[in-house]
Amino acid sequence: MTQEAIAELKALLGPRGWLEGEDAATYTQDIRGTYKGDALLVVRPTSTEEVSGVVKICNRHGIVIVPQGGNTGLCGGAIPRGNRPSIVLSVARMNKIISVDPLRYSVTAEAGCIVQTIHDAAAEVDRAFALDWGARGSAVIGGAISTNAGGINVLRFGNTRDQVLGLEVVLPDGRIWNGLRALRKDSSGYDMKHLFIGAEGTLGIVTKAVMRLHPRPLRDQTMYASVGDIERLMELFALARSVGDSNLTAFELIPGHMVDRAIAKYPVLTRPMETRAEWYVLVRFSGGEDITEKLETFFGEAAERGLLTDAALAQNMAQEKNLWDLRDEIPPLKLMTGKMLKWDTSVPIDRIIPFLAECEKVACAIHPPSKVIAFGHVGDGNLHMSIWPEGTIGEPVFDKLCKDIVSAIDNLIWQYGGSICAEHGVGVENYDRVQGQKSPLEFEMMAKIKQVFDPQNLFNPGKMFNPAYGDVKQAAE
Ligand SMILES: Cc1cc2nc3c(=O)[nH]c(=O)nc-3n(C[C@H](O)[C@H](O)[C@H](O)COP(=O)(O)OP(=O)(O)OC[C@H]3O[C@@H](n4cnc5c(N)ncnc54)[C@H](O)[C@@H]3O)c2cc1C
Structure with missing residues (x-):
């Protein structure tokens, strides 16, 4: 056969x-x-x-x-x-842009179209595409849709789900659903496209997509600033929102020791300023000529309130690029060796700092020299967080400790009302762990949807969720 x-x-x-x-x-x-x-x-x-x-x-x-x-x-x-x-x-060979429509503010592309290609096509008609992250040169739009990817612009534009206007999908029986609509408003019943967004290929294969475009800002300008008091990070973020309003397009947190490591490893990166701090933020405003003035106002007020101590403002494209290249090189896996436990987590934004403090406590209670390294899209409550259980201990003990830390931190994330999969999806990595995040009733609904679309369980089995988590008996309890 x-x-x-x-x-x-x-x-x-x-x-x-x-x-x-x-x-x-x-x-x-x-x-x-x-x-x-x-x-x-x-x-x-x-x-x-x-x-x-x-x-x-x-x-x-x-x-x-x-x-x-x-x-x-x-x-x-x-x-x-x-x-x-x-x-x-x-879908790598299905990589074409089908059409770009500046008047409808939309682009239609095949699923294998590289994210950067859509940015370039949008820029050619004076429009902007919102989805952006470190893998922009190799991730494709079908993958982004299937994982509901986020990235550095979520704060301003939302995640992939918010950018999708229409989809074409091949269903598990081979039929083609043409939902390639470019409508902003449609209240004609279930919006089927949302089932396939973030479904990780378990319900259908996305073959084409209509994606939203946005007005292209005249320019972007980013400030790299040293944080005065990390406990008051949310006060700083609120200030950036009130001064920047819709001009605020990114607000990222970076630990100082990771900046040092990135600069030591990649000579092409330059240190944006000499002031050393435990934490920095990257704050980007996008818009017209007045954004420099607004960034300066933001810094002035923040410094006066002790929220920031120093800042470097990118003055040209090269400096702007240097700041974001620096941000892209921060992931600990690129800069550190040794076993690292990793989360792409989100918690309500006002709880980020207490959450981080608690994480270190919880991890250290299990293995005292554990170090928590967190960076990322703080503006949307999303942290790329790693725990580094330092020290040389025998492998079997070490593995058990790691398991205990993972389970304790997952529980902590849920206690804080967060998600262990804020970005990147569930895949295999979080397949077993995600069970604790939703109720049996929620898994039961998911299992029923899966059963309707893919009764033979042929589309990406063993990924995203185990239909058994939705066991009807458990749900009834
Ligand atoms: C350096 C780096 C930085 C990153 N930063 C971020 C970030 O900031 N935010 C963020 O959200 N993510 C980030 N990511 C991960 C990001 O989630 C992926 O790049 C993207 O979402 C998936 O793209 P892909 O095309 O590679 O999909 P793949 O990895 O190939 O697939 C991902 C999933 O989607 C399914 N899939 C793929 N194509 C289709 C299709 N056409 N139809 C149905 N299912 C499909 C696959 O089966 C799989 O389950 C980063 C990754 C890297 C390497």
Whole structure:
């Protein structure tokens, strides 16, 4: 049966449409080499019709399909898992912009279109695209939609869900749903596109999308500033909001020791200012000529209130780029060695600082030299947080400690009303842990939706959630 399916897939797609063996290796592991899986074949269709054809063949033969975009998702969602016969379906060759419509403020693109390509296409018609993060040069729009990605502009524009106007999706039975609408308002019943956003390929394969564009600001300007009192971070953020209003487009927190590490490691980066501090913020205003004045007003008021101690304002494109390159190089995995426990967490913004203090306490109670490293999109309550259990201890003990720390911190995040998956999705990394985040009733609703769309569980099984979490008996309790 399997051999028959492989032959049918190869015949459908032609010699350039599939890869196997060594040629397929980069598609069966993630970019960090953390997740590896087996695939009978990697298929690389070039059209929605080909995707539909692939799905119909797999449906007939009971073959699992793992959709893959740029493979930058960092939690194993795009890599086959388990022993069922599987293929990876890469949308990399479906990478075209279909149309850019400056009057409708929208762009229509194929699922494999790279995020940076959409930025470039928008800029050509004097529009801006909101989605932006470190992997902009390799992540694709289908992957961003399927993980409901966030990034540095969420504060101003919301996350991917807020940017999607319409979708085209191939369903698990191979039928094509054309929902490529560019409407801002439509109250005609269930809005089906939202089911596929953040679904991590478990309900359908996104093949095209209509995405929102925005007016292009005349310019962006970023201030790098040393924080006077981290306990008053939210006061600082509130001030940036009130001075910047809709000009405030990013508010990021960066620990000083990570700046030192990044500058030591990447000679191309320059230190924005000599003042050393435990914490810095990157505050970006976007708009017209008056943003410099507004940033200066913001700094003046913040310094007077002891919220900031010093600041460097980017004066040209090179300085602006240096600040954001510095931000992109901050992730601890790039700068530190040794076992690190990692969360992309969100908590209500006013609770970020007490939460961080509590994290260190909780981790240190389990393993005293644990160090908490947090940075990220504080403006939307989202922290990339790592815990570094320092010290040399024997492996088995160490693994047990790590497990205990993960479980204690997950619980703490939930106590604070937060999420352990604020960005990047659930994938494999958070598959078991996410059970504690939602009620059995919520999982039951998810399991029922999954059952309706994909009764054979062929679309990305073993990812995002375990349908058993929605066990009806548990839900009734
Ligand atoms: C350096 C770096 C910085 C990052 N910063 C951020 C950040 O600030 N904020 C943030 O949110 N994320 C961030 N990310 C991760 C980001 O989530 C991914 O880049 C993006 O969301 C997924 O893009 P991708 O195309 O690589 O998808 P993949 O990794 O290929 O896939 C992700 C998931 O979507 C599914 N999928 C992919 N394509 C489709 C499709 N067409 N239809 C259905 N399912 C599909 C896959 O099966 C998988 O479950 C970062 C990643 C890196 C490497």
